[in-house]
Amino acid sequence: MGVTAITTEMPRPEFLERHDMIGSSSVMRPIFKQIGKMARVDAPVMINGESGTGKEIAARRIHSLSNRASGPFIAVNCAAIPHNLIHSELFGHEKGAFTGASARKIGRIESANHGTIFLDEIGDLSLDLQVNLLRFLQEATIERVGGTESMELDIRVISATHVDLTKAVEEHQFREDLFYRVNVLHLQLPPLRDREDDILEIARINLHKFVAEQPDSKVKGFTEDAKRLMNVHHWPGNIRELVNLVRRAVAMCDKELIGPEDIGLERRSNKRNHIQTLAEVREEVESTTILAALRRNRDNVAAASRQLGVSRVTLYKLIEKYGLSK
Incomplete structure (x- = not known):
């Protein structure tokens, strides 16, 4: 060694x-x-x-x-x-x-x-x-x-x-x-929030990657509003969060340009004017609670899972679900 x-x-x-x-x-x-x-x-x-x-x-x-x-x-x-x-x-x-x-x-x-x-x-x-x-x-x-x-x-x-x-x-x-x-x-x-000049480059490269995996996709890029919101978003889940949002947008978008609504940033930026569904509230509270538990325990997943009353495996699945994993 x-x-x-x-x-x-x-x-x-x-x-x-x-x-x-x-x-x-x-x-x-x-x-x-x-x-x-x-x-x-x-x-x-x-x-x-x-x-x-x-x-x-x-x-x-x-x-x-x-x-x-x-x-x-x-x-x-x-x-x-x-x-x-x-x-x-x-x-x-x-x-x-x-x-x-x-x-x-x-x-x-x-x-x-x-x-x-x-x-x-x-x-x-x-x-x-x-x-x-x-x-x-x-x-x-x-x-x-x-x-x-x-x-x-x-x-x-x-x-x-x-x-x-x-x-x-x-x-x-x-x-x-x-x-x-x-x-x-x-x-x-x-963290990605300290790499503002890289955010759009990461989004663009991953967009082309996911479009190549879907030959019937119409997607060619992002709207200017989407780019602006991506640049100002805090990205608590860092690169994984960004990549997951781009993957989801390419899969679901039927237009040539992905807008804020396609990557979920429009909803986040307009929360105060939006009446959320129970499912949206539940997901928001769950992801926020998970992040808080991880921070309290210095990102020790085992300790956080004990505080949250779930197994480590369950917590890892939730971290993956909300794009908070590595």
Whole structure:
């Protein structure tokens, strides 16, 4: 797990655009440079940013620009896997290791051998799993659940979280030694509201992508009003929210130009003059409540789900529904 120098060219903006890293703003140019530099060094990376800022996309870019590009890229959402299954999911298990283990299972970490594993929401890992992950990072070996054989692996670890891990360490919710292991290189992704010059570019590129998937679509672009509202919208769900709205608009719009009403921004901007249906009120309250719970818990999904009285899996489905996910 040491730091190894790799020869890799700096990524060109058009290369990044083709691979979903869209943006030409002054805010994103340093991010692209950092990604290129991180790809050249085979060290653990920690990616921070709000939900929907593109942390997994950034991790994939680092992988695809590195000397591990021909190897696997395995993404694991640590918060979305039930607690009683995550150990087996990450490290695998041998046949008969526990009730229901009818066959050997290769874990996600082992599947990433000679490639990259992306551990999303690493801050949600329990302390006992953090110990196992730390041992893997220190020794580059794992043991399957129920097994006795140690396997040497060659894997780069990229992690992501929107939990403040420094505070989590102070509160003894995240191991300090693990924090320093996974936080060798650090990438901070900006929220979409700080990337005003990129909003329309992201919307345009995704519009063409979704139109290409629907040959019978009449859509060719956005009205000026739609562009204006997109530029002033706060985008609490960041890129994911924008992409979801564009996808929905392309699917449902029968005109050549998508207007504010097609992407739902007209309704949001005219709330005070609109008599909402019960379904609209319910959705608005639900999404607002979810966002508030995530903020109260520093975007810790497990803690937020406990406060809201729902399972982590249910909360993740609601986050996806309202375009609040990564």
